[in-house]
Amino acid sequence: MRRTVDVDATILSSRVIARGTTELALAVPRNAAPRPGQFLHIRAPGEFLRRPISASGYDEETGAARIIVRDAGRGSRAISGLGAGDRVRLLTPLGRGFPMESIIRDIASGKKIWLAGGGIGAAPLLFAASSVRAADLAIDSFVGFRDEESVIGVRELGECGSVSVSVGGLVTDAMTRAMESAVPDSILACGPVPMLRAIQKICAGRGIRGFMSVEERMGCGVGACLVCVCRTGTGDGWEHRRVCRDGPVFGISEVAL
Ligand SMILES: Cc1cc2nc3c(=O)[nH]c(=O)nc-3n(C[C@H](O)[C@H](O)[C@H](O)COP(=O)(O)OP(=O)(O)OC[C@H]3O[C@@H](n4cnc5c(N)ncnc54)[C@H](O)[C@@H]3O)c2cc1C
Ligand code: FES
Structure with a gap:
């Protein structure tokens, strides 16, 4: 265990x-x-x-x-x-990670799932991509970096599916362009807050589901100190959740960023 x-x-x-x-x-x-x-x-x-x-x-x-x-x-x-x-x-x-078993089941049943990463936020997505690949399936990625010198993970992601790399531009621009021909069923995202906010907006407008990994400063890392609390829910009923214990992965529209 x-x-x-x-x-x-x-x-x-x-x-x-x-x-x-x-x-x-x-x-x-x-x-x-x-x-x-x-x-x-x-x-x-x-x-x-x-x-x-x-x-x-x-x-x-x-x-x-x-x-x-x-x-x-x-x-x-x-x-x-x-x-x-x-x-x-x-x-x-x-922490709670990406629900890979259901993600892999969805991909196997023909659902289209995209990875969206910004900067160092690409790091956990490499792990998600490699576990999809280990199941003999593919997943497409959209990643963005500030400049050429900061690019990471493109070779690994390319082994797991197609990769769109934005350098100096917005990864969400590349995603909305790609959505003109195919809209994914869900997105797994990790990156800076402005990118995650833009992804929430894209998903809300198109009924796309998914998950995002969020970052907060941490103290204990195990749910005891409440340093890492974020707000989830809607205006009707906010809840405070611990990123270290209840996350860092939440539903894509769950966290108030
Ligand atoms: C769940 C989770 C996963 C992470 N995964 C990675 C990873 O894979 N690779 C990686 O390089 N970093 C990752 N980080 C971020 C990393 O923890 C912080 O960059 C690091 O703690 C900063 O500590 P420091 O002493 O180097 O910087 P500090 O001197 O403490 O801070 C430097 C700068 O980073 C900012 N900062 C510090 N902590 C965070 C944070 N948690 N979120 C956003 N900004 C922060 C500060 O405000 C400051 O501007 C992750 C954070 C979380 C919460
Ligand atoms: S870091 Fe202590 S509760 Fe999350």
């Missing part, structure tokens, strides 16, 4: 894959392997508070979880600076 564990994980490899962006593989216990959309809560060297980082893959054979970290400040820079052989304290797996 999978359960959350607090472990000293060994870094198996580390490589810079884009400007200020590092991919690391970490050995995690097999019974604590993350699933797509789940995250690891990592104690960066020298930091008191852990930092949440999505899993971007998991290799069943080696037991290695993959993460992609963008230098955003002290904590993420310290995690990026870890090298093979270093050890780091982390909690894994955390």
Whole structure:
């Protein structure tokens, strides 16, 4: 049975894959392997508070979880600076991820599902795409990046379906253009808040369903401190939910952004 564990994980490899962006593989216990959309809560060297980082893959054979970290400040820079052989304290797996079983069932039954990622938000989508591919199915992706030097994941996503890459433009523009010929049944999204808001609007206008992974600053990562609360629901009945425990993946129209 999978359960959350607090472990000293060994870094198996580390490589810079884009400007200020590092991919690391970490050995995690097999019974604590993350699933797509789940995250690891990592104690960066020298930091008191852990930092949440999505899993971007998991290799069943080696037991290695993959993460992609963008230098955003002290904590993420310290995690990026870890090298093979270093050890780091982390909690894994955390959060509710993408419901991959029903997503895979939907794709198998002919439903069209798109991935939509902005910047480092592409990282958890790589994991979702690879699990669709592992089921011998395909999924199309729309990803956007600030500039050429920041592009990640295009090769991996291309192995799982078609990929539209927007550099310096809005990923949602590419999606609305593509919707002139085919509207998806659902979208799985992760990225900056303005992109997620635009996707909510696109989905609401066309009756598209789906899921999004949202980010909030975190304290405990396990549902106790309420640092990460977001608002879900409609104007009639707001609810406060914890991104770490009730998310980070929510229904696409669920979170008030
Ligand atoms: C569920 C989840 C999954 C994440 N997955 C990844 C991932 O796969 N790869 C990755 O590189 N990053 C990811 N992040 C974001 C990452 O946790 C933050 O960038 C990191 O904690 C920043 O810490 P820092 O000490 O480097 O920066 P700080 O010095 O603390 O902050 C640097 C800047 O980042 C902003 N910031 C800090 N935390 C967040 C946050 N949670 N959301 C938005 N802005 C923030 C701050 O306001 C500030 O502008 C994820 C966050 C969440 C909540
Ligand atoms: S980070 Fe403590 S409740 Fe979510």
